Amino acid sequence: GEDVEQSLFLSVREGDSSVINCTYTDSSSTYLYWYKQEPGAGLQLLTYIFSNMDMKQDQRLTVLLNKKDKHLSLRIADTQTGDSAIYFCAERGGKLIFGQGTELSVKP
Amino acid sequence: SAVISQKPSRDICQRGTSLTIQCQVDSQVTMMFWYRQQPGQSLTLIATANQGSEATYESGFVIDKFPISRPNLTFSTLTVSNMSPEDSSIYLCSGTLNTGELFFGEGSRLTVL
Numbered sequence: 019g020e021d022v023e024q025s026l027f028l029s030v031r032e033g034d035s036s037v038i039n040c041t042y043t044d045s046s047s048t049y050l051y052w053y054k055q056e057p058g059a060g061l062q063l064l065t066y067i068f069s070n071m072d073m074k075q076d077q078r079l080t081v082l083l084n085k086k087d088k089h090l091s092l093r094i095a096d097t098q099t100g101d102s103a104i105y106f107c108a109e110r111g112g113k114l115i116f117g118q119g120t121e122l123s124v125k126p
Numbered sequence: 127s128a129v130i131s132q133k134p135s136r137d138i139c140q141r142g143t144s145l146t147i148q149c150q151v152d153s154q155v156t157m158m159f160w161y162r163q164q165p166g167q168s169l170t171l172i173a174t175a176n177q178g179s180e181a182t183y184e185s186g187f188v189i190d191k192f193p194i195s196r197p198n199l200t201f202s203t204l205t206v207s208n209m210s211p212e213d214s215s216i217y218l219c220s221g222t223l224n225t226g227e228l229f230f231g232e233g234s235r236l237t238v239l
Contacts, residue, residue, distance in 0.1 A: 048226070049226045061169075062230075063228065063229055066226060106169070113159075113184075116169045118168045119168055
């Protein structure tokens with residue numbers, strides 16, 4: 019079946035950039051998403067990209083898509099302590115498949 | 127964007143009972159889905175809620191255990207039937223707009239004793 023892989027942990031210092039990576043296997047993906055989940059909360063849609071795009075920027079967030087390598091990344095500029103959360107990558111071909119989530123820890 | 131409201135937000139239930147979770151969307155979404163998130167895990171798709179017809183279930187999930195209704199474009203329910211402690215989880219409703227955006231509710235946290 020289709021699969022989405024993410025590294026489990028990332029630790030950065032406040033003010034640095036964070037880059038969270040994701041790989042997927044579904045060659046028929048139409049949309050790819052990044053969600054943020056804080057402890058005890060639901061999923062917040064951060065951004066999404068259509069599969070015919072290779073980059074999308076939204077304020078501090080930059081999404082890069084390499085469709086050939088099936089690689090998606092989320093860059094958070096000027097990372098703040100409030101960015102500490104779990105970040106989920108998801109791809110949608112027929113249905114939405116989630117990665118395991120990357121726990122981002124931001125140290126002051 | 128879309129705002130998705132779920133209720134109850136949390137509940138503690140006894141083994142063998144059933145609980146129905148409601149999901150209301152403030153926009154006419156094209157598709158609605160139900161997910162389960164077990165503690166410390168990622169999200170697993172339970173089923174796609176189809177308007178006016180039977181839901182489409184993923185492997186490992188069956189209608190008798192998780193009956194789903196979607197009477198109109200903005201409302202759906204998920205029932206967790208004959209609950210056991212293994213059903214303790216967060217259940218999340220989601221809906222997608224025709225822009226491709228896909229939003230989630232805050233989740234319903236279920237504890238089965």
